[in-house]
Amino acid sequence: MDEILDILLTNQDFRDKAKKELKIYELWFNENKEKCLLELEHLVQRTLGYENWKMDYSKESLLGLGKWLKENLETRKISEEEYAKVRANVPDYIDVSDRILTLESRTILLDAGIYFGEVFIHNHKGLKWNQYFSSAKNRDINHGNMVISLKKGDLNPIRIMFTMGSLLSKGKKDDKALVNIYEVWEEYL
Numbered sequence: 050m051d052e053i054l055d056i057l058l059t060n061q062d063f064r065d066k067a068k069k070e071l072k073i074y075e076l077w078f079n080e081n082k083e084k085c086l087l088e089l090e091h092l093v094q095r096t097l098g099y100e101n102w103k104m105d106y107s108k109e110s111l112l113g114l115g116k117w118l119k120e121n122l123e124t125r126k127i128s129e130e131e132y133a134k135v136r137a138n139v140p141d142y143i144d145v146s147d148r149i150l151t152l153e154s155r156t157i158l159l160d161a162g163i164y165f166g167e168v169f170i171h172n173h174k175g176l177k178w179n180q181y182f183s184s185a186k187n188r189d190i191n192h193g194n195m196v197i198s199l200k201k202g203d204l205n206p207i208r209i210m211f212t213m214g215s216l217l218s219k220g221k222k223d224d225k226a227l228v229n230i231y232e233v234w235e236e237y238l
Contacts (some may be wrong), residue, residue, distance in 0.1 A: 058155045063193030064087070071193035075180040076196050082178075088195055089160035089235035093117050099116055105165065106171035114161060122157065122218040124148040133227075150218060152163050155211070162210030165201060166197055168231065169204065173238055183206075201237040209234075 053074045056063060061073055090104040093114065104114045125134070127149055135145050150158070170176045176197050183192045196203040209230060216222040 057207070058152065058159060061205070062190060064190070066193055068193075071149070071180065071182075074193065075195065077179075078178070080166075084164050086167065089157070089164055092157065092160075096121065100103065103167070106168050108168065108172065108228060111165070111168060111227040111231055112224060114164065116220075116224040117212075118157070118161060118214060118227075119217040119220075119222070119224060122154045122214055123151045124154070124218050125151050146219070148219075150214060153172070154214065158210045158214040159207060161214070162207030165210055165227065165231070165234040166195075166206030169197055169206070169234070173235075196206040196228055199237045202232055204237070 052075075053063070053070065055067070063074075086104065087177045090102075093099050093102050093104075099113065099117055102117065103110060107201070125148065127147055129182060131149075132145065132147055139145050160231075166178065176199075178195050179198055180200075181191045181194055181196045181203055191203055191205050191208075194205050194208065196205045198204075205218070213222060213226055213230060217226060
């Protein structure tokens with residue numbers, strides 16, 4: 050399970066994992082979802098200026114969460130060795146940052162991703178978390194991930210949150226980023 054959690058906190062790429070192994074992740078997710086949400090709420094409310102933030106599953110709550118994330122996510126400079134490893138796997142025309150989110154920030158984003166998904170579930174009847182499996186021959190990036198199935202595709206809230214968190218930490222998105230992406234995905238209902 051440690052290896053699965055490691056993947057979950059880095060790139061959410063489970064394509065080389067067996068279904069049996071990934072079913073353990075689904076069990077962990079369902080058993081720990083509420084704990085993750087409570088930890089997020091407690092963490093945000095402990096921050097000066099956010100004591101009144103409510104985890105009420107409203108779209109508006111995403112505005113406060115987005116602002117909080119922008120102010121509280123931290124990055125660290127990667128070593129030259131880590132940079133070389135990343136650079137070797139990325140085409141030259143793509144910029145590679147020498148900074149990554151800290152483990153603590155990635156853990157926060159996991160919790161925030163669960164909350165982002167729960168906002169959808171609470172506001173749109175019939176939605177629920179499902180574990181997605183693609184075929185063994187053509188595994189896609191959502192393979193093994195917990196997603197919310199929509200009429201026009203699968204929403205992967207945790208992956209979305211990791212992307213948004215990276216952009217927020219670099220100042221490339223504003224406080225409204227979570228609300229904006231929520232509204233985009235609402236069009237897929």
